[in-house]
Amino acid sequence: MAEQLATGSRRALRPALPLLLPAYLWLTVAIFLPLSAMVFFSFMTDLPLAGKEWAFTLGNYAAFFSQSLYSKLLFASLRLGLEVTLWCVVIGYPAAYVLAKVLKGRSREAIFLLVILPFWSNGLVRIFSWAMVLREGGILDTTLNAVLPSKINIDLMYSYPAVIIGLVHSYVPYMVLTCYLTLQAIDDSLIEAGRSLGASRLQVLKRVIIPLSMPGLIAGAALIFVPVVGSFMEPRILGGRTGTFYGTVIEDQFVAVFNWPLGAALSFILLAVVLVILGLAAPVLRRAG
Amino acid sequence: MATTRILEWVGRFYIFLLLGFLYLPIIIMGLMSFNASPFYQLPFEWTTDWYASLWQNDQLIAATWNSIEIAIITTILSTVLGSMASLALYRYDFRGKKLLQALLFPPIAIPWLITGTAMLIFFFGIGIGRGLIAILLGHVALALPYVIVVVSARLQTFAPELEEAARSLGANQWQVTVRVTLPWIMPGVIAGGLFAFAVSFDQFVVSYFLSTPGQTTLPVEIYAAIRKGFTPEINAVSTIIIVVSMALMLLTARFFKFGGEK
Numbered sequence: 001m002a003e004q005l006a007t008g009s010r011r012a013l014r015p016a017l018p019l020l021l022p023a024y025l026w027l028t029v030a031i032f033l034p035l036s037a038m039v040f041f042s043f044m045t046d047l048p049l050a051g052k053e054w055a056f057t058l059g060n061y062a063a064f065f066s067q068s069l070y071s072k073l074l075f076a077s078l079r080l081g082l083e084v085t086l087w088c089v090v091i092g093y094p095a096a097y098v099l100a101k102v103l104k105g106r107s108r109e110a111i112f113l114l115v116i117l118p119f120w121s122n123g124l125v126r127i128f129s130w131a132m133v134l135r136e137g138g139i140l141d142t143t144l145n146a147v148l149p150s151k152i153n154i155d156l157m158y159s160y161p162a163v164i165i166g167l168v169h170s171y172v173p174y175m176v177l178t179c180y181l182t183l184q185a186i187d188d189s190l191i192e193a194g195r196s197l198g199a200s201r202l203q204v205l206k207r208v209i210i211p212l213s214m215p216g217l218i219a220g221a222a223l224i225f226v227p228v229v230g231s232f233m234e235p236r237i238l239g240g241r242t243g244t245f246y247g248t249v250i251e252d253q254f255v256a257v258f259n260w261p262l263g264a265a266l267s268f269i270l271l272a273v274v275l276v277i278l279g280l281a282a283p284v285l286r287r288a289g
Numbered sequence: 290m291a292t293t294r295i296l297e298w299v300g301r302f303y304i305f306l307l308l309g310f311l312y313l314p315i316i317i318m319g320l321m322s323f324n325a326s327p328f329y330q331l332p333f334e335w336t337t338d339w340y341a342s343l344w345q346n347d348q349l350i351a352a353t354w355n356s357i358e359i360a361i362i363t364t365i366l367s368t369v370l371g372s373m374a375s376l377a378l379y380r381y382d383f384r385g386k387k388l389l390q391a392l393l394f395p396p397i398a399i400p401w402l403i404t405g406t407a408m409l410i411f412f413f414g415i416g417i418g419r420g421l422i423a424i425l426l427g428h429v430a431l432a433l434p435y436v437i438v439v440v441s442a443r444l445q446t447f448a449p450e451l452e453e454a455a456r457s458l459g460a461n462q463w464q465v466t467v468r469v470t471l472p473w474i475m476p477g478v479i480a481g482g483l484f485a486f487a488v489s490f491d492q493f494v495v496s497y498f499l500s501t502p503g504q505t506t507l508p509v510e511i512y513a514a515i516r517k518g519f520t521p522e523i524n525a526v527s528t529i530i531i532v533v534s535m536a537l538m539l540l541t542a543r544f545f546k547f548g549g550e551k
Contacts, residue, residue: 012381019377023370023433024389030430031396031404034411038403041410095307098300111304113542118311120541121534122491124508125527128515129318132329132524139317142331169310201296223398230400233493237515247402254406254498264410267403278398 035271042264060265070249070266074273077246081229084167085221091168092175093217097209099176100183101191112180119173127234130166131157134238158240166238167228175220182216183209222281226274246270315531322524329521339525349526352510355421356490359506363428363489368482370429371436376470378437379444393434401494404431409498420504427495432485439484443477480544487537491530 042061046054064070099112118126133139136155145151156162186209194204210217232251235243250270253263325334343349378390396404405427412423447470455469471478493508500509507530514523 013383013385016377016381016383019373020389023374023437024392026370026426027392027396027430027433030408030426032392034404034407035395035399037411037414038407041414047413091307091310094300095304098304102297102300103304111308113539114308115304115311117535117538118315120487120491120538122493122508122527122530124491124493124512125318125531126315128511128519128523128527129314131515131519132318132321133314135519138329169314172307173311226398227400230402232402233497233512247400250402250406254409260410263406267406271399271403274399274403 038264039268041261042268044261047260057261060262061269063262064265064269070246073244073246073249074269077229077231078273080163080167080231080235080245081225083164084171084228085225087164087168088172088175088224089217089221092172092220093179093213096176096179096183096216100180100186101188115176116173119170119177123170124233124237126170127166127237130162130169130238134162134165157238158242160239160242162238163235163243166234167231170234171224171228174223175217178220178223179213179216182213186212218281222278226277229274230270318524319528319531322521322528324521327521329519339521342522343525346522349507349510352505352507355505356507359421359425359428360486360489362425363432364482364486366429367432367436367485368478371433371481371485372440372474372478374433375437375440375444375474376466378441379447393437396431396434401431401492405495405498408495412499419499419501423499424496424504424506427499428489428492431492431495432488435484435488436481439481440474440477443474443480447473476544480541483537483541483544487534487541490537491534 043056043058044054045057045059095115099108099115103111131138134155135141135157138157141155156165190208190212191204194208195201199207230247232245232247235245235248236251237243239245246266247270250263250266253259253266320333321329322339323335323337324331325336325338378386408423408427409419412418412426417423417426451469451473452465455465460468491508492506493512496506497509497512500506507526511523511526511530514520
């Protein structure tokens, strides 16, 4: 760090300001002020627009705590986040291990890119693509019935498992990425040392590899859990009538019911939950990053 | 030794299965866009009718143009502003720098549902309302942190002695930046720009809350269509989107190593 500071003056906010100001002004107008406005707005009875009457109220928060529906949905969303995160660990961690420790050279590079690629493509479209697989008469149904002797009906579409499958598909590359980064940083000689001292593969995994890759696991878990708790498009498309979660209720307040203050309060409660979770993960994330 | 070999092959097979899980639905969606049956019936009968009918869908074409325009403007604005900020964060040390760097994470980490609804409330409150301007405001803000992170990562590999040398040879600050620093960080700037394009072009949630029926983007239009019912036309336009965004990311990968390691 010290030699970087040698260029430019040391305590130099003045020359930095013109370079920083446009970007941070933009972030303020489009992110930070809106988030503050949302908090403010969640304490109002109505939109303070077009001369409408409004007053301060705690009613929107009272609604959350008095109607068990909202807290139930929040728990359903938290559970969804937990389940999706666990599946991502189960599926993503072994893949990250194979990428980091088994594959070498160009094939590793190519496969790594292939795993990460879908993550950066359109999420909505990838969720829609599962509808093609999961619906009755879809590929899964047709193939299984062609292979299996007895006739069974596979109609996973519009069910809780469908939502889980779609979300895991969306987020598992995140887990592979973060775990791969920590796993490939583990020195192979540590693993060899463990083995030569008589530890079994399983013991090496439990005592050496998993503890050392913990930061990647936790970073991945936080990066997956948070957006899943706030998801609404995925449950809508793949869950149908069973796909009512906390996120879809917030969406409804803004696009269907038009109770914006309640929507703002619900959003803010979600934000608080998310911030607590990120805060818990932050020390680990900082060490990993 | 034999066990190790077997385990390695199990591992390779596992990766193969994972790739299947990741790509099969996308491939099936693409195949169905070339299938003649409007109800996705098999056997497969080749047609390009669904793509042809996209050209008749004025609403979809208008939304596509909006998406492309917004993505291009977002790319330019966020790349310029983001690179400037990265340079400042690299060159200068001042009080509150850590805070400014930490402030880049909320836009990335807070679920878009929250950011999007907050923008809707605020833009309504200050009179911007919904529409393309609001969408653009939001997209640039979402793309900026990515650009700053990517360009800053590239700046970490830059030797400050080079700037020092240019300065001692009589170059002024502007010349140093344009002739020395910028050429070096160019791969990072290009990667940041491609990220910004992808963030904007694929953005659904924030656009969804900020759009109006006339002023909308392609993903929002597709969501509306999906909720009315599945048609092979949606498959066709989705296939185009996924091919475009994957091609973009492959291009980005040429400039930016996601793995951090060779």
